[in-house]
Amino acid sequence: MLDTLTLDQLRILIAVAEEGSFSAAARRLGRVQSGVSQAVQGLEEALDLALFDRSGRRPVLTEAGSAILAEARQVVGRANGLRAHAATIAGGDEPDLTLAVDPLFPNAVLMESLRALQRAFPLLPVTLLTEGLGGPEQRLRDGVARLAIYGLLSAAAADLHAEKLTDVLMVPVVAADHPMASQPEPVARGFVEEQTQLVLTERTPLSQRASGGIFSARLWRFIDLATRLEYLLAGFGWCHMPLHLVEPHIQAGRLKRLRLEQSAGMALGLHVVRQRGQRLGRASQWLVDDLRRRLVAIDPPAAAAGTDRRPSP
Known part of the structure; x- marks a missing residue:
């Protein structure tokens, strides 16, 4: 019977519990009262539990009903999150962002950008990988990372697209x-x-x-x-x-x-690198642009007296 349980039933359960009556829940949901009552009854039958005590003037949650209500709120919340996440993907956002970053990159700048990214794209799952030397490029080639920030150790390969981000x-x-x-x-x-x-x-x-x-x-x-x-x-x-x-x-x-x-x-140049032919998603591009804005206030290290551009182990 559990496979007959629906999100609509769970939403109705939440509405009845919050409004305190079947009629008030019906008005909130734009339904007829009989439809709300039938939905709750169908849910009780599917769960084989009495969710409300109907002996009084107003329905009161039973102990089992209170426990199921908490679970229902979690399930409906996750379903709403899933719908919102799907909508952002359909609108052009990437489903997730895995970023591989060389530890040479200023961590304070990265943290502030990622904090801002969370606010701008609250539903976006983010994975941060920090590895030195060939690590970020390897994650990019393995398909693990969508984007990488590191110092190019040689001329960029034909299958990678690199843009200068900053000097360290x-x-x-x-x-x-x-x-x-x-x-x-x-x-x-x-x-x-x-x-x-x-x-x-x-x-x-x-x-x-x-x-x-x-x-x-x-x-x-x-x-x-x-x-x-x-x-x-x-x-x-x-x-x-x-x-x-x-x-x-x-x-x-x-x-x-x-x-x-x-x-x-x-001065060691750090680049934003991605697979050639792979376009940045909206969130990835937002992050790169935000990093550039935060870095622009930092004096370019290459302008410092007595520096050169040899790679530094």
Whole structure:
């Protein structure tokens, strides 16, 4: 009998419970009272439960009726959400948004844009994947991500469409108590070559990191930015890091920004990338536009003195 249960019956149950009578529920729903009464009776038969006590002047929910009412509200709410979501898809919105982002991208900017996206598209399911180096591109090629933000490690492939989004300034830094921190600047090339450099390495075989930005003979390799930062703060070596990520540590005296003979910093371009031929949905395009608006107030790192555009591991 449960397969005879309908959303219309559940909506009528909710209306009767909220209005307090079958006649008031009928007026609210634009129905005749007999139709409302029959719908409730049919629901009770389908559930094999008495939902209302009709012995008094007004129908009163039974204990079972109160429990079913709570479930009915959830089911009707989900059905309304499903209908609204279907309407947004039919109107041109993507059914969901999976975004793969390199951790080099300023997280504060991303969070504010995603918060605004929630307000603009409250029914849109969002999945955020944060992976460094070849990770975002791999998710894009696997079909897992609809959109990716990362630094191109080589010329864009023919099957991908990339648009420049911003530059991230990568600066050489070291722990304040590391021997490099006390060297005269610019730190001599020979001294730098003798120190341990902490570099990021590929998690995936998709592409190979260029050798630009590697200045030391001794390398420690890491697959994620957060772990490299921990070892940097612990004094294991030096590396290039995004300025927006290490600036609080520099200000607090935990890290020192270096000026090397080889480098005072380098601008790493981050791009918005998608599969070529795949158009952005309305929500995806909205997010990209919002990110651009928020980034426009940030001075382009490439304009900073002493920077170049070599890739930085």
